[in-house]
Amino acid sequence: xxxxxxxxxxxxxxxxxxxxxxxxxxxxxxxxxxxxxxxxxxxxxxxxxxxxxxxxxxxxxxxxxxxxxxxxxxxxxxxxxxxxxxxxxxxxxxxxxxxxxxxxxxxxxxxxxxxxxxxxxxxxxxxxxxxxxxxxxxxxxxxxxxxxxxxxxxxxxxxxxxxxxxxxxxxxxxxxxxxxxxxxxxxxxxxxxxxxxxxxxxxxxxxxxxxxxxxxxxxxxxxxxxxxxxxxxxxxxxxxxxxxxxxxxxxxxxxxxxxxxxxxxxxxxxxxxxxxxxxxxxxxxxxxxxxxxxxxxxxxxxxxxxxxxxxxxxxxxxxxxxxxxxxxxxxxxxxxxxxxxxxxxxxxxxxxxxxxxxxxxxxxxxxxxxxxxxxxxxxxxxxxxxxxxxxxxxxxxxxxxxxxxxxxxxxxxxxxxxxxxxxxxxxxxxxxxxxxxxxxxxxxxxxxxxxxxxxxxxxxxxxxx
Numbered sequence: 001x002x003x004x005x006x007x008x009x010x011x012x013x014x015x016x017x018x019x020x021x022x023x024x025x026x027x028x029x030x031x032x033x034x035x036x037x038x039x040x041x042x043x044x045x046x047x048x049x050x051x052x053x054x055x056x057x058x059x060x061x062x063x064x065x066x067x068x069x070x071x072x073x074x075x076x077x078x079x080x081x082x083x084x085x086x087x088x089x090x091x092x093x094x095x096x097x098x099x100x101x102x103x104x105x106x107x108x109x110x111x112x113x114x115x116x117x118x119x120x121x122x123x124x125x126x127x128x129x130x131x132x133x134x135x136x137x138x139x140x141x142x143x144x145x146x147x148x149x150x151x152x153x154x155x156x157x158x159x160x161x162x163x164x165x166x167x168x169x170x171x172x173x174x175x176x177x178x179x180x181x182x183x184x185x186x187x188x189x190x191x192x193x194x195x196x197x198x199x200x201x202x203x204x205x206x207x208x209x210x211x212x213x214x215x216x217x218x219x220x221x222x223x224x225x226x227x228x229x230x231x232x233x234x235x236x237x238x239x240x241x242x243x244x245x246x247x248x249x250x251x252x253x254x255x256x257x258x259x260x261x262x263x264x265x266x267x268x269x270x271x272x273x274x275x276x277x278x279x280x281x282x283x284x285x286x287x288x289x290x291x292x293x294x295x296x297x298x299x300x301x302x303x304x305x306x307x308x309x310x311x312x313x314x315x316x317x318x319x320x321x322x323x324x325x326x327x328x329x330x331x332x333x334x335x336x337x338x339x340x341x342x343x344x345x346x347x348x349x350x351x352x353x354x355x356x357x358x359x360x361x362x363x364x365x366x367x368x369x370x371x372x373x374x375x376x377x378x379x380x381x382x383x384x385x386x387x388x389x390x391x392x393x394x395x396x397x398x399x400x401x402x403x404x405x406x407x408x409x410x411x412x413x414x415x416x417x418x419x420x421x422x423x424x425x426x427x428x429x430x431x432x433x434x435x436x437x438x439x440x441x442x443x444x445x446x447x448x449x450x451x452x453x454x455x456x457x458x459x460x461x462x463x464x465x
Contacts, residue, residue, distance in 0.1 A: 050085070056323025058132070061143065062077055080234035081235070084235040093258050094254040103125075106118060107393075108121050112412070128382045130368070134372060140158075147297060166328050196277075287299050335357050423448060
């Protein structure tokens with residue numbers, strides 16, 4: 001594929017997008033407009049935004065990569081995300097919208113009475129989201145390397161344009177972009193999947209049959225200790241994920257948040273079958289995968305026409321960008337709102353501050369991408385550090401806060417502190433020493449966080465009475 005043609009087309013498309021972002025930015029009169037689209041997202045916009053937030057480099061490239069290595073176990077990441085959406089649909093999404101908060105970390109101040117713990121949890125959430133944002137950039141690098149069009153300078157320019165688009169337009173522009181990008185993604189991949197089914201009918205079924213009968217996937221290579229967290233951690237993380245929560249905060253009503261969670265989970269699971277299929281096909285055909293390259297893109301670049309490869313590459317890049325933009329917006333929102341960077345009397349200066357923060361975060365993520373390679377590992381570690389520290393305390397609020405108490409309760413502060421720091425430090429220690437007590441660092445730190453939450457809750461209740 002021509003390097004010049006690839007980047008020229010991308011820059012031309014994004015020149016139009018940036019123009020749209022400038023037009024959209026004129027309607028942003030406050031930080032609420034900029035980060036939450038005026039809390040006015042329709043049901044359709046909410047579903048599209050939720051799907052786009054998850055359907056990124058980790059989803060398409062990560063699933064195809066793990067399917068190439070482990071067969072149908074490669075679907076575990078998608079299953080984890082869909083389970084998370086199922087839990088959100090059964091109540092968590094409704095409550096997030098009903099809480100009338102702006103960041104997940106605000107729960108620690110509103111329900112545990114601790115502004116310090118809100119800041120601590122926000123720092124962890126920000127680091128986690130930067131890791132996920134960086135994984136999207138790593139995924140795009142893997143994509144370009146697989147296509148043979150990677151160039152350091154052009155790559156930096158490409159991501160600078162993406163960051164500028166998100167910075168200029170805020171969530172409103174990101175949602176508009178998501179709708180266009182998602183249409184492109186679904187059209188491209190669904191068309192290719194159906195064409196393979198129609199024109200390579202016999203091979204199509206042999207590939208799916210190889211998932212269960214052939215010996216192309218060696219049992220010894222299937223590491224369940226690595227794979228199980230790939231499913232469990234994304235499911236748990238979705239309940240406390242700031243970029244998802246921000247979309248729920250921005251939708252029109254709690255009812256929309258609930259319905260959109262179920263709809264998004266169904267769309268994502270069905271779509272996951274496509275990268276699963278192409279990852280297994282790459283293994284089935286013994287496609288040569290060079291270092292830092294991805295099976296899905298290597299398959300298309302070696303076995304399909306250059307025109308099809310261009311369409312696929314733009315489809316994958318669209319998915320990566322959609323996720324990256326949403327995450328970038330969520331990180332910036334957390335920084336601005338959890339650390340009181342705003343002047344309540346000047347909306348114009350607040351929007352400028354918000355844009356500068358988003359630009360700064362984007363640059364950090366871009367620089368970090370040059371030091372990381374494994375997409376799924378970066379994603380899982382980013383999820384795990386937040387789950388280890390904040391999940392138990394936030395889940396307790398989901399369980400206790402209800403319509404009956406008007407979603408206004410006070411939870412034991414000591415329990416939240418003990419849970420947060422025991423989970424955080426144990427995860428860092430286990431990960432650094434590459435060891436565990438029970439199963440793995442992620443599970444063990446979560447268990448310790450739960451134990452210390454119960455301990456703190458019991459102590460506070462004992463002294464209270």
